[in-house]
Amino acid sequence: MIDYRIDRGSGVPAYVQIVEQTERALRMGILKVGDKLPTAKQVVAATAINPNTVLRAYRDMEQAGLVELRRGLGTFVTRSLARPAAEDDAPLRRELTDWVARARTAGLERADVLALVTTALDTYDNEHVHEQDSRTPGDREPNKKKEEDV
Amino acid sequence: MIDYRIDRGSGVPAYVQIVEQTERALRMGILKVGDKLPTAKQVVAATAINPNTVLRAYRDMEQAGLVELRRGLGTFVTRSLARPAAEDDAPLRRELTDWVARARTAGLERADVLALVTTALDTYDNEHVHEQDSRTPGDREPNKKKEEDV
Amino acid sequence: MIDYRIDRGSGVPAYVQIVEQTERALRMGILKVGDKLPTAKQVVAATAINPNTVLRAYRDMEQAGLVELRRGLGTFVTRSLARPAAEDDAPLRRELTDWVARARTAGLERADVLALVTTALDTYDNEHVHEQDSRTPGDREPNKKKEEDV
Amino acid sequence: MIDYRIDRGSGVPAYVQIVEQTERALRMGILKVGDKLPTAKQVVAATAINPNTVLRAYRDMEQAGLVELRRGLGTFVTRSLARPAAEDDAPLRRELTDWVARARTAGLERADVLALVTTALDTYDNEHVHEQDSRTPGDREPNKKKEEDV
DNA sequence: GTGGTCTAGACCACC
DNA sequence: GTGGTCTAGACCACT
Structure with a gap:
């Protein structure tokens, strides 16, 4: 089970950190389609952040098509980013x-x-830049984050 | 001259992005002690963020001992992170x-x-973890980010 | 300016009603690209719902690519659904x-x-069903709601 | 037999969707007084929602005077909304x-x-608004939805 | 003064 | 017991 580590004081919102770490696990194949994310309660116990903050992160990932929130059951991976x-x-x-x-x-x-x-x-x-797009076809995401720079 | 790229919509505050990118340039030796950072006005022209946001970032770095704000002159690197x-x-x-x-x-x-x-x-x-600390002695910084995880 | 009417007691979440009414205004051409939505505060004054509920609706629409939230400025339409x-x-x-x-x-x-x-x-x-898809090309939305039935 | 279609992800609670679709069938004359609604088990098989959710919807409609739950027999329409x-x-x-x-x-x-x-x-x-009320006399329903707006 | 994050807690929807 | 909505209020980020 994925183990979130929230860095309070990094300036990066907690819910963003959860999304980033989940995406990373998806890319690394640590999380696969059908896997269950920890419940909000479990994340709260492990990280001392508020349940609503966890749910915000999960909701964001649901809208991005990465996971599915099933009431009464939990949150499940619906899409792989594995390479x-x-x-x-x-x-x-x-x-x-x-x-x-x-x-x-x-x-x-x-x-x-x-x-x-x-x-x-x-x-x-x-x-x-001219040769190829960095994006693998079929990997389109809404509101995809732009890349940063030095 | 360092060229900041702000990713609005990444969820990471703009001033944090400036600090991160500046630190990166310091580590890479792109910025050296004595170098001048772009003026707030220049950053505003390049990134379309508010001058106060730039100043907030510069102030944070000053507190961290990385740069010095000299009224009427500009902001200058006071410490190297080069390796x-x-x-x-x-x-x-x-x-x-x-x-x-x-x-x-x-x-x-x-x-x-x-x-x-x-x-x-x-x-x-x-x-x-048992062999050595990742931090070089004397390299202590305020606001140092803790590390995250997969 | 669009005037939201929240029907408490319909069973439909307030933030969903805001999204629905905004989408409707977009389809009818009542709202156009660049138009400003009412501030959360204005909506609160008019509907007696909580500011966070309004922001939740606005955030959802931002993720759907319909509007843009600009801190300190307001929320603006970024895409037309007009026919x-x-x-x-x-x-x-x-x-x-x-x-x-x-x-x-x-x-x-x-x-x-x-x-x-x-x-x-x-x-x-x-x-x-066999002749044509109901969706106009280029109108793709993430997590588009499925249609219901009698 | 009415065939419920639940749109998970519309944000509208499943039991509300059942009530709405049943009311619509009543108005259209698709369901008449004495008609039997599908059993919870049948709805579950068709929609993959939980039996309790179906029963919650049926109970709501019983309270609204639209149907009658007869233990061991099923749920039956007791009132027409046909026009x-x-x-x-x-x-x-x-x-x-x-x-x-x-x-x-x-x-x-x-x-x-x-x-x-x-x-x-x-x-x-x-x-x-001045000429006539939209509501036919005697058509009062509990939980009647108020109207919304553009 | 705008939107944004987070907290805390109540209550609801669904399994 | 799971996620979902909403409230209320504090504090932050940005213009």
Whole structure:
């Protein structure tokens, strides 16, 4: 079962953090179609945020077509964002795990790693805007968040 | 000069996005001690956000000891977060650039890449909590974000 | 300015009624792109519902791509649902106005009229499912409500 | 036998939808005094909602004097809402059927049609509030919905 | 002064 | 016992 970690004081709204972490789990294949999210009550017990805040996040994801809220039953994943290339034993993933280990050993903090990756992504995207859209066909979402930048 | 990109609709407050992007530029060495941040007026022209919002971000960074606001002159970087291992021509960075290119070619979206990296970081950190703290001594910052999870 | 009427006791949630009435105004061309919806405060003054309920409705419409919430400014229509055939002086509309007058004169209540129309729509749709989809191209909405039945 | 269609996700409670659809069938003469409603079990099989929800709807209608629940036998219509002017071959109805066909052909969606009708009803009622009450004497119902607006 | 987040708690809808 | 709605009020983000 997914285990939300809310960072109060990051400035990022709690419900946004829940959505982000759920999406991440979907992309990583940790959550699959049909899986049950924790109940609002369980999330409250684990994170000390208000039940309504959890429900707000779940409702947002329902409107985005990611999950379904079934009254009396719980909240269930209805759509996968999993990528084969992101599987546990995919070569790309093994290489990344290795790279991260070396980066951390070299003294880079978590934030440094994320800054490097973001910069690398920006650089790549700037050089390839003309070639392909970053979006896989069929992956259209309403009000999709735009990407940020350095 | 750093070029802020505000993603309205991401749910993340605009001033937080400015701080995040500035920090990232500091870590990447794009901004160095003594460099001047864009004026509020310039940011407003580029992003269509309100001057007060920019000033709020700059004030937060001043409190964090990253920049200094000099009335009538502008806002200047007072502290570096640069990492040698993150330099432009560092082997780690070259490897990452290469990996990102292959990941994108393999069909991974930007969000997939970030999800993978976050997961890899979480995994690494969970396995090394006992060995070392991720924080370089003396690198303490106010408002430091805690880490999240998958 | 659109004037919401909330029917407490209809069993239909207040925020749903706001969304429905706004959509109706969009379809009728009463609201156009760029128009400002009443502020939450104004709606509260007129309907005696809670500001958060209004904001919930506005947020839902934002996610549906119908309006945009601009902090400090208000809520603005971003998409039209207007149909030329529904214009004030369109023949179809004149005929309907006339028909409604005769129906009411014949003793039919409002609910009778709505029941008749719903039934006529159902009958028509059942006979034409194969010919065309009821949806105008480009009018795609996420989580579009399914239609009901007698 | 009436065939309920529940639109989960419309925001309208399931039991309200059952009541609405039953009332509509009564007005259209599809259900007559003495007719038997489907058993809760049948409705459950057709709609995948919970038996208690169906019973809640039937109980509401019993309180409204529309039906009678006879233990062990079923639920039976006890009151008609039929209107002569709404009969299958009434001129008004034929005209409406024709109008709906033309409206749909002209590109109007189901929701457009309902918006037009609602608006026409509102307009008519606003112009005739002084002349007559829309309610036929003796047609008083508990839980009667109040009318809305554009 | 606008909308936005979050809390807290009551009550309802559904299983 | 699950999610859903609504209220009330505090505080924040933004113009």
